[in-house]
Amino acid sequence: MSRYDQKLEFILRTAARIFAEKSYHSTSMRDISRATNVSLAGLYHYCKSKEELLFLIQDNCFGRVLERLEERLEGVEDPVTKLGIFIENHLSFFAANMSEMKVLSHEAESLRGDLYTHVSTRKDKYTKLARKILGELQESQQNKQIIDLTVATYALFGMMNWIYNWYDPQGKLRVHDLARHLTQLFLGGFSPGLLPGPVSTNTLPKQRENLSIWRGTAG
Amino acid sequence: MSRYDQKLEFILRTAARIFAEKSYHSTSMRDISRATNVSLAGLYHYCKSKEELLFLIQDNCFGRVLERLEERLEGVEDPVTKLGIFIENHLSFFAANMSEMKVLSHEAESLRGDLYTHVSTRKDKYTKLARKILGELQESQQNKQIIDLTVATYALFGMMNWIYNWYDPQGKLRVHDLARHLTQLFLGGFSPGLLPGPVSTNTLPKQRENLSIWRGTAG
DNA sequence: CTAAGATTCGAACGAACGTTCGAACTGAAA
DNA sequence: TTTCAGTTCGAACGTTCGTTCGAATCTTAG
Numbered sequence: 001m002s003r004y005d006q007k008l009e010f011i012l013r014t015a016a017r018i019f020a021e022k023s024y025h026s027t028s029m030r031d032i033s034r035a036t037n038v039s040l041a042g043l044y045h046y047c048k049s050k051e052e053l054l055f056l057i058q059d060n061c062f063g064r065v066l067e068r069l070e071e072r073l074e075g076v077e078d079p080v081t082k083l084g085i086f087i088e089n090h091l092s093f094f095a096a097n098m099s100e101m102k103v104l105s106h107e108a109e110s111l112r113g114d115l116y117t118h119v120s121t122r123k124d125k126y127t128k129l130a131r132k133i134l135g136e137l138q139e140s141q142q143n144k145q146i147i148d149l150t151v152a153t154y155a156l157f158g159m160m161n162w163i164y165n166w167y168d169p170q171g172k173l174r175v176h177d178l179a180r181h182l183t184q185l186f187l188g189g190f191s192p193g194l195l196p197g198p199v200s201t202n203t204l205p206k207q208r209e210n211l212s213i214w215r216g217t218a219g
Numbered sequence: 220m221s222r223y224d225q226k227l228e229f230i231l232r233t234a235a236r237i238f239a240e241k242s243y244h245s246t247s248m249r250d251i252s253r254a255t256n257v258s259l260a261g262l263y264h265y266c267k268s269k270e271e272l273l274f275l276i277q278d279n280c281f282g283r284v285l286e287r288l289e290e291r292l293e294g295v296e297d298p299v300t301k302l303g304i305f306i307e308n309h310l311s312f313f314a315a316n317m318s319e320m321k322v323l324s325h326e327a328e329s330l331r332g333d334l335y336t337h338v339s340t341r342k343d344k345y346t347k348l349a350r351k352i353l354g355e356l357q358e359s360q361q362n363k364q365i366i367d368l369t370v371a372t373y374a375l376f377g378m379m380n381w382i383y384n385w386y387d388p389q390g391k392l393r394v395h396d397l398a399r400h401l402t403q404l405f406l407g408g409f410s411p412g413l414l415p416g417p418v419s420t421n422t423l424p425k426q427r428e429n430l431s432i433w434r435g436t437a438g
Numbered sequence: 439c440t441a442a443g444a445t446t447c448g449a450a451c452g453a454a455c456g457t458t459c460g461a462a463c464t465g466a467a468a
Numbered sequence: 469t470t471t472c473a474g475t476t477c478g479a480a481c482g483t484t485c486g487t488t489c490g491a492a493t494c495t496t497a498g
Contacts, residue, residue, distance in 0.1 A: 001434075009433050012433070013433065022328075023242075023244055023328070023329070025242055025244035025245040026244040026329075060432050060433060060434075061432045064431075064432045064433075064434075065432075092430055093430060093432070096430035096431065097430070097431065097432045100432045106325070108384075109241075109242070110242070110245075146403065147400050147403060147404050148392070148396075148400050150385075150392075151392070151397060151400040151401065151404070152400075152404060154381060154382070154384070154385045154386075155378040155381070155400075155401060155404055157381060157384075158377040158378040158379070158380065158381025158382070158384075159374040159377045159378055159381075160377070161377065161381065162373060162374070162376060162377025162378075162380065162381065163373070163377070165327075165373070165376075165377075166369075166373045167373075173367070173369075173370070177367075178370060181366050181367050181370040181371075181374075182370065182374060184365065184366060185366050185370070185371060185374055185405075186404075188407075211311055211312060211315035211316070212283075212315065212316065213279050213280045213283050213284075213312070213316045213319045214228045214231070214232065214279060214283075215220075215279075215283075
């Protein structure tokens with residue numbers, strides 16, 4: 001690994017940390033310059049723009065997650081095992097690279113043009129892989145079609161990606177236990193056996209309500 | 220409702236839409252001026268700063284969600300029903316005010332100082348209410364302590380709040396059905412009856428791996 | 439050593455930012 | 469009509485932004 005690559009990686013790591021702390025758009029190149037002890041102009045020897053920094057972080061991130069996932073899924077047939085691997089892979093990467101993964105989740109729309117398209121395509125591939133696993137899982141059961149596949153897929157990603165809002169990898173809860181809990185929650189639910197029957201019909205508003213956030217105007 | 224209040228609300232609505240589209244920090248007061256047809260200086264007759272705009276959006280948002288939730292929860296005892304109401308309330312507000320709720324979820328850390336504290340306190344109250352409901356639900360069952368309460372709470376919020384990344388209120392899937400699916404998924408799981416047993420032990424990496432996003436360096 | 443490329447940076451660029459200020463306009467009360 | 473508070477805005481402020489450029493410094497092959 002060349003000196004150039006090492007320093008670029010150091011810059012990307014640092015940029016990811018700051019992007020995660022104060023968001024991409026309110027981080028200045030001067031912030032990154034200060035944190036890396038590389039002069040403002042010097043940064044542009046390692047990237048052609050601030051946006052490329054964000055792109056490189058996101059692209060590296062996705063590349064590694066996908067790469068490792070495909071390795072781990074090789075030869076596995078059982079859908080339940082597949083899902084377990086998927087969740088474990090996603091969360092352990094997340095926990096080991098909180099800044100980068102937060103940037104990946106939170107700054108999805110901060111890229112524009114080709115860079116955005118490139119990352120979105122990868123993201124789509126990743127999402128579809130998850131959806132496929134859930135589809136296989138559903139097929140392998142008797143009770144089919146209970147829960148919409150799209151809803152389930154995004155619910156899974158929501159559960160997993162939301163952790164950047166609360167999870168502390170240094171805290172008491174280990175990543176592996178977190179993955180176990182979320183897998184169990186997703187597969188078996190929070191209170192298996194309970195039917196949410198009365199919820200779905202009795203508690204609905206009986207008439208049209210004003211659901212607007214703002215007082216006194218129609219929603 | 221005075222003319223002043225009406226115009227302020229119009230500005231807040233518009234600002235929320237733009238904040239949701241291109242994020243708070245990359246939206247300029249000039250963008251809001253252009254979209255509202257209020258001059259740049261004119262905006263400052265209705266707010267004292269750009270940050271106050273964000274605060275007013277978030278605070279109004281939370282106020283209404285909490286207010287309506289407390290109304291609907293009044294007198295309800297059954298934890299399952301409570302949870303159903305909570306999810307339905309959250310999601311229907313989300314769907315009816317996608318921009319504002321996206322801003323609330325996505326720009327949580329964009330406020331600073333007292334404004335941040337104020338919104339955070341409200342958010343905390345809301346989170347604790349959800350946690351309390353889940354606690355009661357867990358108490359009312361035999362199988363206790365299966366899933367960590369903190370994990371479950373944040374998983375629920377992750378599932379719900381993530382919808383700003385994919386859900387289209389104008390699309391085929393109705394909010395009520397979305398709420399039903401998510402409630403069912405959370406309570407009963409995606410495939411109730413399946414034990415994720417083999418996942419938790421067999422598929423773990425047998426040795427320490429490099430989990431870093433970056434190639435060639437230690438994680 | 440010398441030469442040549444790779445790396446670094448101080449200084450500056452034009453553009454865009456949030457905010458302010460005083461003047462102009464408006465509408466209703468007197 | 470006069471008055472005055474409420475509302476609007478053009479113009480400008482000081483600051484910070486991403487980026488560039490030419491020169492200086494460092495590294496290494498010959």
